[in-house]
Structure formats: structure tokens, C-alpha cells
Amino acid sequence: MVKKQQKFILFYINDEKFAMPLLGDSQFISCDKVAILPDVDNRITGLIYHGGNIITVLNTAKFLDIKYNLPDEHNCLLFSFSKDFYGLIVDQGGETIKVNQVFTDRNKKQFKKYIKINKQKVYILETDKIMEDLKIYD
Amino acid sequence: MKVVETKIYLKFISWFILVSLLPLAILFILIYIFSPQVNLLEDQEVVRAVLIAVFASLAFVFILSLIATRRLSRLITEPIQEAVLDLSKVVENLSKSIENLSDISENNSEISEFLISSSKQQQLGLKSGSVAVAGMVKSLNQIVGKTQSSAKHASDIDKLASQSESKSKLALDSLVSVKNLVTENQKLSQALDAYTKKVKNIAERVAVLADTAKFLSLNASIRANQSSSGDSFAGIVSQIRELNATSEQAAASIQSLVGDMQRQIEQVKESSQSEWEETNKSIKVVSQTIKFLSKIAGGIGIISQSINDINKSTEKTHQESDNIKTMIGNLNKESKSLVKQTDDIAQIIFKQLVVNKSLNKSSTSLNRATSTLNNLVGKQ
Numbered sequence: 441m442v443k444k445q446q447k448f449i450l451f452y453i454n455d456e457k458f459a460m461p462l463l464g465d466s467q468f469i470s471c472d473k474v475a476i477l478p479d480v481d482n483r484i485t486g487l488i489y490h491g492g493n494i495i496t497v498l499n500t501a502k503f504l505d506i507k508y509n510l511p512d513e514h515n516c517l518l519f520s521f522s523k524d525f526y527g528l529i530v531d532q533g534g535e536t537i538k539v540n541q542v543f544t545d546r547n548k549k550q551f552k553k554y555i556k557i558n559k560q561k562v563y564i565l566e567t568d569k570i571m572e573d574l575k576i577y578d
Numbered sequence: 579m580k581v582v583e584t585k586i587y588l589k590f591i592s593w594f595i596l597v598s599l600l601p602l603a604i605l606f607i608l609i610y611i612f613s614p615q616v617n618l619l620e621d622q623e624v625v626r627a628v629l630i631a632v633f634a635s636l637a638f639v640f641i642l643s644l645i646a647t648r649r650l651s652r653l654i655t656e657p658i659q660e661a662v663l664d665l666s667k668v669v670e671n672l673s674k675s676i677e678n679l680s681d682i683s684e685n686n687s688e689i690s691e692f693l694i695s696s697s698k699q700q701q702l703g704l705k706s707g708s709v710a711v712a713g714m715v716k717s718l719n720q721i722v723g724k725t726q727s728s729a730k731h732a733s734d735i736d737k738l739a740s741q742s743e744s745k746s747k748l749a750l751d752s753l754v755s756v757k758n759l760v761t762e763n764q765k766l767s768q769a770l771d772a773y774t775k776k777v778k779n780i781a782e783r784v785a786v787l788a789d790t791a792k793f794l795s796l797n798a799s800i801r802a803n804q805s806s807s808g809d810s811f812a813g814i815v816s817q818i819r820e821l822n823a824t825s826e827q828a829a830a831s832i833q834s835l836v837g838d839m840q841r842q843i844e845q846v847k848e849s850s851q852s853e854w855e856e857t858n859k860s861i862k863v864v865s866q867t868i869k870f871l872s873k874i875a876g877g878i879g880i881i882s883q884s885i886n887d888i889n890k891s892t893e894k895t896h897q898e899s900d901n902i903k904t905m906i907g908n909l910n911k912e913s914k915s916l917v918k919q920t921d922d923i924a925q926i927i928f929k930q931l932v933v934n935k936s937l938n939k940s941s942t943s944l945n946r947a948t949s950t951l952n953n954l955v956g957k958q
Contacts, residue, residue, distance in 0.1 A: 447803045462804060467797040470789060515793075533796040536803040 446542060448555060448564065450534030451517050453500050454508050457534065459555055459564045463519045468533035471497055471516040483574060485510070485529060490518070495525040503570055504551070521567050528565065590650070594643030598635055662951045669944050676937045683930050690924040697917040704910045711903045718896045725889045732882040739875035746868045753861045760854045767846045774839045781832040788825040795822040 447462035460466070474486040474497050483502040488495050497516060501508030516527030539555045542564065546552065550573070553564045609616060619625055795818040802811030 449800060462800065464804065466800050466804075468793045468800075470793070533793065535796070536799045538803070 445538045445540055447536060447538050448562075449517060449536050450557075450562065451528070451530040452532040452534060453504070453530050454506055455531075456506070457557070457560070457562050458500075458504070459537075459562045460517060460519065460528065461564065461566065462536060463521075463567065465518065465520040465525070467518050468530075469516050469518055469527070470513070471495070471527055471529070472513050481574065488516070488527065490525075490527075493525045495527045497527045497529060498570070498574070500528045500530060500565070503565065503573065519567055521571055526567075526570075528570075590647035591640055591643045594639045594646070595636060598639035599632075602632060602635075658951060662948055665944070665948050665951070669941060669948055672937070672944070673941050676934060676941055679930070679937070680934050683927060683934055686923075686927045686930065690920060690927050693920040694917070694924065697913055697920055700913050701910070701917065704906055704913055708903065708906050708910065711899055711906055715896065715899050715903065718892055718899060722889065722892050722896060725885050725892060729882060729885040729889060732878055732885055736875060736878045736882060739871055739878055743868060743871045743875060746864055746871060750861065750864045750868065753857055753864060757854065757857045757861060760850055760857055763850045764847070764854060767843055767850055770839075770843050771847065774836060774843055777832070777839065778836045781829060781836045784825065784832050785829040788822065788829040791818065791822040791825045795819045 448459040449462055449466055450457055450459050451468075452458070469490055471488045471490070474488055476486045477484065483499050485497040485499045488497055495516070495518060499508075499510065501510075510529065511531070514529050514531070515533060517530050517533065518525060518527050520526075537555075537557065539557075541555070543554050543556065543561075544552050545554055545561070545563070548563075551563050551565060551569065553566065554561045555564060556562070795815065798811065798815045798818050802815050805811065
């Protein structure tokens with residue numbers, strides 16, 4: 441039986457490598473001028489305009505619960521979810537890879553799934569999970 | 579009757595007796611010579627008569643002599659007494675004069691002693707004055723020598739100051755040239771800074787281009803994986819990656835170059851700024867030095883003139899001191915002659931004293947003679 445290959449986009453934040461499943465409209469952009477929104481979840485950094493779309497910029501470190509100083513100039517990994525565009529703040533974009541197997545780390549409370557690249561664990565930020573945690577439409 | 583008169587009387591009487599007895603004696607002698615046979619002494623009567631006659635004649639002579647001597651003594655003693663009185667007055671005056679002379683001589687003696695001591699002190703003073711003048715002359719000679727050497731040194735310093743002034747002016751000109759060069763250098767570094775900013779801008783654009791290329795590369799990779807014909811994208815993605823790598827390298831090189839340039843330009847700017855500041859400071863210092871040197875040169879000129887004046891004054895003083903020395907020499911000679919004259923005066927005074935003593939003796943003798951005369955004339 442041939443295993444189905446899964447595609448992930450790699451990115452780096454705080455010198456750690458993470459992966460996000462390859463979705464439609466995924467791309468890396470530069471998101472410098474973020475418009476700050478009042479009275480929003482602290483995981484939402486603000487809004488940017490790109491390619492005719494309003495993009496909600498998300499603070500990736502807050503989701504990952506890691507200490508991170510937001511730089512002045514940062515990049516975003518865009519993805520679309522329910523016809524809306526979101527951007528995860530990343531330090532640096534990475535390659536798009538194909539993997540045959542996804543693992544689960546049962547010791548972790550969230551973002552348990554990971555892939556292995558050169559025998560290193562690279563945890564996956566699942567967009568469904570992010571949107572579920574964020575409850576943006578509640 | 580007084581004793582003196584008595585003596586005179588007795589002398590006269592004795593002469594009268596002798597005068598009266600002498601013819602008798604001569605008579606008897608003639609009788610004895612021419613008539614030796616006549617013995618007058620054999621006849622008592624004759625002897626008696628002779629003796630009576632002799633005694634009578636003697637008495638007569640005695641009375642006559644008394645009268646004569648009384649008259650004679652009156653005739654003789656009165657002028658003698660007057661003369662003796664005059665002589666006594668003269669002797670008194672002489673005594674007084676001798677006393678006055680003695681007092682004067684004593685005063686003269688004191689004066690001569692004072693003169694001798696004064697002249698000795700004067701001589702000593704002149705000797706010390708002469709020594710002091712010699713010292714003064716020596717000091718003046720030394721001062722003359724030192725002022726001459728000082729004048730020479732001042733002249734040398736004046737020359738050096740003039741030379742240093744011209745050299746300082748040259749240094750100032752050089753510093754002004756250096757300042758101009760530094761200003762040019764600053765302008766150049768400013769221009770380079772502007773170019774660097776432009777290059778930096780280009781580098782930033784290249785960096786943006788590199789970022790874009792990087793995003794392009796990443797997004798191309800994403801698209802390649804999204805599409806079903808991903809393999810056909812692989813070449814393009816590879817080329818884009820190469821472009822990305824090249825542009826990143828170019829951006830990094832340009833940024834490194836810009837950084838180096840900027841650092842060097844900053845260093846050049848800082849050094850040129852510090853050079854400019856240092857040059858400005860040096861110019862100020864040199865300007866002040868030139869002013870000071872000008873003042874020093876002026877002051878040294880005045881000092882030199884003053885030293886020359888001092889030298890002239892010292893030479894004049896030297897001449898005057900020579901004159902003083904000559905005057906002191908003359909004074910010394912005069913003092914010596916004064917001492918000699920004082921010695922002569924002292925000798926004269928001594929002689930005067932001797933004369934006084936002899937006069938005193940004479941006066942005493944005269945007194946004695948006067949008293950003798952007084953005695954003779956019967957007055958005390």
C-alpha cells in the first residue's frame with residue numbers, strides 16, 4: 441500500500457522550525473505596516489492589506505506559547521480559511537516539503553502532531569486548530 | 579728804717595769809711611816809706627791825737643755818709659721804685675698773658691689732638707671709602723660685563739623672536755593650507771557620504787529585491803507543490819532560488835561594502851573633523867603664539883634698549899666712580915698733608931708750650947728780680 445504524501449510549508453520562529461499544511465492561497469509576504477485593532481484577542485496582532493484582501497495577522501508565538509519579541513519588520517505566512525485570509529507572523533520562510541508520515545506527541549497539550557525532518561521533530565500548526573482556539577467568530 | 583735801706587746805708591757807710599780811712603792809710607804808708615825813722619806810734623800823744631782824729635773823721639764821714647746815702651737813696655730808689663712798680667705791673671700782665679697763653683696752648687693742644695684724631699679717622703674713612711669705591715668699581719665692571727652680555731643675549735633673543743615670528747607665520751600659513759585641505763577632505767567625505775547613502779539606498783533596494791526574490795522562491799515552491807504539474811515548476815523554482823541566492827549574496831555583499839564604506843567614511847569624517855578641530859586649535863594656538871612672540875619681541879626690544887641705557891648709565895657711573903676714586907685719592911693726599919700740618923701745628927704748640935714754660939720761668943725769675951729790686955728799693 442502506497443502511503444499518501446502530505447505537503448507542509450516550513451517556517452522559522454524564534455530559531456525554531458515549524459510546519460503548516462499546504463493550503464490554497466498559501467504564500468509568504470512581508471507584513472510591516474500592521475494596523476492595530478482595539479479590544480481584540482491578544483493573539484491577533486492587527487490587519488494588513490495585501491493583493492486586494494484584508495488579512496488578519498496572528499501572533500504565532502502566542503499560539504505556540506513561546507516567549508517572543510515581535511520584530512519591527514516581519515514576514516507572514518498567508519493562508520485562507522473559510523474564505524478569509526490570515527497571516528501567521530514568522531521570522532523566516534522555509535521550503536515546502538512532502539512527508540509520508542505525521543506523528544503525534546501525546547505529551548503535548550496542543551499542536552501534538554509533528555513531522556520528522558532529518559530526524560528532527562517539526563511540530564505542525566494546524567489551521568483548523570488555530571481557528572478553533574481563536575474562536576474568531578464567537 | 580727798713581732792712582734794705584739799712585743795707586744800702588751800711589754799704590755806703592763802709593765805702594765812706596774805706597774812702598776816709600784809705601787816705602790815712604796811704605798817709606801812714608807814705609810816711610813809713612819815706613820816713614821810716616819817724617815812729618808815730620811811739621808817741622802816745624800822737625797816737626792818741628791820730629786816733630781821735632781818725633775817730634772824729636770817721637764819725638764825720640759816718641754822719642756825712644748817712645746824710646749822703648739818705649739823699650742818694652731817695653734820688654735813686656724813687657725812680658727804681660716807680661720802675662719796679664711798672665715792672666711789677668708788666669710782670670703781672672705778663673703772668674696773666676702767660677696764663678692766657680697757657681690756656682690757649684692747652685686749647686691748641688686739645689684742638690691739635692682732636693685734629694690728629696679727626697685726620698686719622700678721616701684717613702681711615704678715606705681708606706674705607708677708597709676700598710668701597712674700588713668695590714663699587716669692581717661691581718660696576720661686573721654689572722657692565724653682565725649688562726653687555728644681557729644686551730647681546732637680548733639682541734639674540736630679539737633675532738630669534740623675529741625668526742620665530744616669521745616661522746610661526748609660515749606655520750600658520752601651512753596650518754591654513756592644512757585647514758583648507760581638511761575642509762576639502764570634509765567636503766569630499768560629505769560627497770562620499772552622499773554617495774554611500776545612495777549606494778545604501780540601492781543596497782536596501784537590492785535587499786528588498788532579495789527578499790522579494792526569496793518570497794518569490796518560497797511562493798514558487800509553494801505553487802509548485804500546489805499544482806499537479808509540480809515537476810515542470812521545479813526548473814523555474816530552481817532558477818528563482820539561484821536568483822534568490824545570487825541576489826541575497828549581492829545584497830549581502832553590497833550591504834557589507836556599504837557598511838565598510840560607511841565605517842571608513844565615518845572614520846574619515848571623524849578623523850577629518852578631529853583634524854579640522856585640531857587644526858583650528860593649532861591655528862588659534864599659533865596665532866596666540868605669534869601674538870605672544872610679537873609682544874615678547876616688542877618687550878625684548880624695550881628690554882634691550884633699557885639694558886643699553888643701563889649700560890650707558892653704568893659706564894657713566896663707572897667714569898663718575900673713577901672721578902670719585904681720583905677725588906678720594908686727592909682727599910687722601912690732602913688728608914695726609916693735613917695730618918702733616920697737624921703734626922707741624924702740634925710741634926708748634928709743643929714749642930709754644932716750651933716757650934710758655936720758659937716764659938713762666940722768666941716770669942718767675944722776673945718776679946724774683948722784681949722782689950729783689952723791691953727789697954733793694956725798700957718795698958715789698
